[in-house]
Amino acid sequence: MVKSKIVHFPEAFKREIEERASLYELEFHGCAECVLIPFLELWNVENEQLSRAASALTGGLGRMGKTCGALLGGALVLGSVFGRSDPQEGVEGLIKAQKATYDLVKKFETEFGSTECYSLTQCDLTNLDNFKNFVEGPKFKEVCCIIVPKTAGMVCDIIQKGPIGW
Numbered sequence: 001m002v003k004s005k006i007v008h009f010p011e012a013f014k015r016e017i018e019e020r021a022s023l024y025e026l027e028f029h030g031c032a033e034c035v036l037i038p039f040l041e042l043w044n045v046e047n048e049q050l051s052r053a054a055s056a057l058t059g060g061l062g063r064m065g066k067t068c069g070a071l072l073g074g075a076l077v078l079g080s081v082f083g084r085s086d087p088q089e090g091v092e093g094l095i096k097a098q099k100a101t102y103d104l105v106k107k108f109e110t111e112f113g114s115t116e117c118y119s120l121t122q123c124d125l126t127n128l129d130n131f132k133n134f135v136e137g138p139k140f141k142e143v144c145c146i147i148v149p150k151t152a153g154m155v156c157d158i159i160q161k162g163p164i165g166w
Contacts, residue, residue: 014156016042021152026145029135032057035073035152039080050076060117063125068117070144070151071108075101077155082163099165100158107154112147120147 020038025031032054040047054073060066078100084093105115114120121143125131134140 013042014153017156018149018153022145022149025148026141029140029144030055030058031069031144031148032073032076034148035070035155036076038152039077039155050080059125059131063131065116065118065121065123065125067115068108068112068120068147068151070148071105071115074104074108074151074155078104078158078163081159095165096163100163102165103158103163104151104154107158108151111150111154 017038020041021034024034024037028034033051036054037051039045040051054069054076056062057069057072060068061072079097081097082100083097086093108115112120117125121134121139123130123134123139125134135144
């Protein structure tokens, strides 16, 4: 897990995160990865396994239209910063990451109206043809290419300010 000492994100860092997230989503797709990878790159962290694992979250958990992959990717980043490093830390070790994720979910819901991929895209992505048509069509740019960089920016804000939680 990434133990980051970064507590303050200059605006230039946040802009770079958002720009990379936007570019990667537009060019490569994979919302969870496109939120996660810019952080890994700018922190000089190589974690191919984490990046690969994030690819399963795309389209609301394996194209099921459930929780938005961008939100899940953001939660992975927050967990890497605020999460426990050892399961023996118990429940207490979970709370800071849970608070940060809670903050992200609330910001996400406020900004986009839902956390569910299907509600956001209005597309049944379980059908492979629908999925391909969606990512090649205008709705992808209007929805996912907006959500991904904004979510990455929200993650920067939460890391900078620290989790508030419930």
